[in-house]
Amino acid sequence: MRIGIKICGLTEPAGLDACLEYGADWVGFNFFARSPRYVTTTQAAQLIRRIEAAPVQPGRVGLFVNPTDEQIAETLDNVSLDILQLYTTPERAQVIRQKFGLPVWLSVAVSTQNDLPTTALADRFVIESRPPEGATRPGGNGLAFPWHLTRAWQAPASWMLAGGLRPETVAQAIRESAANAVDVASGVESTPGVKDPDAIAHFIAAARAV
Numbered sequence: 001m002r003i004g005i006k007i008c009g010l011t012e013p014a015g016l017d018a019c020l021e022y023g024a025d026w027v028g029f030n031f032f033a034r035s036p037r038y039v040t041t042t043q044a045a046q047l048i049r050r051i052e053a054a055p056v057q058p059g060r061v062g063l064f065v066n067p068t069d070e071q072i073a074e075t076l077d078n079v080s081l082d083i084l085q086l087y088t089t090p091e092r093a094q095v096i097r098q099k100f101g102l103p104v105w106l107s108v109a110v111s112t113q114n115d116l117p118t119t120a121l122a123d124r125f126v127i128e129s130r131p132p133e134g135a136t137r138p139g140g141n142g143l144a145f146p147w148h149l150t151r152a153w154q155a156p157a158s159w160m161l162a163g164g165l166r167p168e169t170v171a172q173a174i175r176e177s178a179a180n181a182v183d184v185a186s187g188v189e190s191t192p193g194v195k196d197p198d199a200i201a202h203f204i205a206a207a208r209a210v
């Protein structure tokens with residue numbers, strides 16, 4: 001099985017170029033202003049020009065936290081995205097999907113088995129750790145949940161595993177969770193918001209070797 005890999009929160013060319021060189025399937029651009037990985041639409045559009053010049057192009061995922069229609073529309077006017085990753089309710093995600101005509105990936109915060117979704121309310125679920133009390137953002141906290149929780153789950157749609165993955169843990173996480181796709185942000189960074197090209201290379205190699 002080939003594991004799908006998303007590297008999230010690209011902010012600068014070196015990190016993006018590593019994703020292109022080592023073959024990430026998707027790259028994520030974070031439009032949540034309070035994130036250390038936040039990019040403006042101008043920055044995202046500049047990075048996407050590098051993708052457009054590449055021979056093999058990863059999918060472009062835009063990440064939004066409780067966005068208004070206006071925020072999404074303004075972003076799509078300036079940035080060519082393939083997928084919207086949303087931190088919002090399933091109902092709102094459906095409305096956004098209808099309105100903008102792009103696949104929607106819905107992030108789901110998990111700490112117990114009961115948190116796992118049972119109906120196909122998105123094109124894909126991003127199954128990630130519930131943020132700790134007092135967290136200032138709903139994702140990108142570098143926190144893992146017990147990976148075995150997803151093993152017996154009858155997933156109603158495609159999904160990917162996220163939260164606290166690192167080059168040295170991703171293989172174990174895939175085995176324990178039975179995920180066929182993974183998502184990482186902070187685990188491949190040298191400092192918050194700056195990707196480490198070597199860590200990206202190691203993460204992708206480790207995941208693909210499972």
Ligand SMILES: O=C(O)c1ccccc1NCC(=O)[C@H](O)[C@H](O)COP(=O)(O)O
Binds near residue numbers: 028184186
């Ligand atoms: O990265 C952020 O700062 C962030 C802010 C708000 C919502 C989501 C955010 N990140 C999401 C991701 O990058 C990933 O989907 C996932 O949460 C993995 O993050 P990490 O635990 O850092 O690998």
